[in-house]
Every structure is written in structure tokens, then in C-alpha cells.
Amino acid sequence: MRNPLPALARALGTRPWLMKLAAAVVWADARLHRVSRGRVSLVGIAGLPSLRLTTRGRRSGLPRDNNLLYLPHGGDFVVTGSNWGRQRDPGWTFNLRADPHVTVLVRGGTVNATARELTGAEHEAMWRELLAFWPGYAMERAGAGRELPIFVLTPGDPPTGEVG
Structure with a gap:
């Protein structure tokens, strides 16, 4: 029997009221992810792939953690800076641009992984894949009024210094 939760989560992800719950979802997800040492997350409970991204703060140099929905793409992880439909890119995108080495x-x-931001035709092709995976990104992009950045995280390259 197929798990009905991913389809339900994708349907709920297209509802505008969900974005109003962003702060509560992020808070609960971070705690759940931390206490389970990355084994459980709200997104994961819904049957969707999630990861905890650790970047180096571009100003502070300190580790910064964010739980993110990701699209598995071969051996890579594809993440999108939707920021729940807010007008500004999320902080982790600025950190990745400053230092692409992450955990x-x-x-x-x-x-360990290295991030690469997609642009041009590569961005457009991946955007279509992301919309098929998570239709709510269309609503988030419309709400944000900006192009959503897309990053491919490729495992294997060690971060410079201690990230996490």
C-alpha cells in the first residue's frame, strides 16, 4: 500500500494559509530534527525528503542550521530558497554564495557537500522538475515576487574548516 502522506502534503503545500504557519512549522521541525539526530522531521513524517543544512555564517563565521525540503537528484540534493514566499531570499542562500562548502x-x-547555484537554462529545467516534485513552489514564487534560487548540493568535497 502506498503512503498517502506525500500526496496530502503536496496538496496542503499549495494552500496559502500554510505559509502563515511557517514560523511554527520551522520551530517544531528544528526541535524534532535535533532530538532525533536527523532521523525524524515534520517533512519526513509527511513522507517527503528533508535534510539539515549547515552553512557558515557569511558575517559571523558561525555554523548556521536550516531544515529544508530537498529533491533527490541522482546522488545530489536540490534545495530551493523559497523562504515560505517571503520577498527576500533566506539567509542560508547568502551563506552558500559566500562559502559553498556545507555539511x-x-x-x-x-x-560534506559543495553547493552550486543554478542559473539560466539549467535553472529553468530544474525549476520544472521542482514544480513536479513540490507544486507549492509556484505559489511561493508568486507570493515572493522573485525568482527562487536553486542550489545543487553535491556530496564529497570536504568543507574548509569546521562547519558543524
Whole structure:
């Protein structure tokens, strides 16, 4: 029997009222992810892939963690800076642009990765894949009034210094 939760989550993800719950969802998800050491997240409970991204703060140099929905793409992780439909890119996108070396906690395991922001035709092709995966991104892009940045996180390259 197929898990009905991913389809339900995708349907709920297209509802504008969900964006109003962003702060509560982010708070609860961060705690759940932390206490389970990356094995459980709200997104994961809904049957969708999630990861905990650790970047280096571009100003502070300190580790910064964010739980994100991701699109599995071969051995890579694709993440989108939707920021729940807000007008500004999320802070982690600025951190990635300043230092692309990150740590990813996924399914209870930690991997080092390097981020690459997609542009042009590559961005457009991946955007279509992302919309098929998470239709709510269309609503978030419309609400934000901006192009949503897309990053591919490729495992394997060690971060410079201690990230997480």
C-alpha cells in the first residue's frame, strides 16, 4: 500500500494559509530534527525528503542550521530558497554564495557537500522538475515576487574548516 502522506502534503503545500504557519512549522521541525539526530522531521513524517543544512555564517563565521525540503537528484540534493514566499531570499542562500562548502545531515548520517547555484537554462529545467516534485513552489514564487534560487548540493568535497 502506498503512503498517502506525500500526496496530502503536496496538496496542503499549495494552500496559502500554510505559509502563515511557517514560523511554527520551522520551530517544531528544528526541535524534532535535533532530538532525533536527523532521523525524524515534520517533512519526513509527511513522507517527503528533508535534510539539515549547515552553512557558515557569511558575517559571523558561525555554523548556521536550516531544515529544508530537498529533491533527490541522482546522488545530489536540490534545495530551493523559497523562504515560505517571503520577498527576500533566506539567509542560508547568502551563506552558500559566500562559502559553498556545507555539511548535510540526512537520514541520520552526515555528509560534506559543495553547493552550486543554478542559473539560466539549467535553472529553468530544474525549476520544472521542482514544480513536479513540490507544486507549492509556484505559489511561493508568486507570493515572493522573485525568482527562487536553486542550489545543487553535491556530496564529497570536504568543507574548509569546521562547519558543524
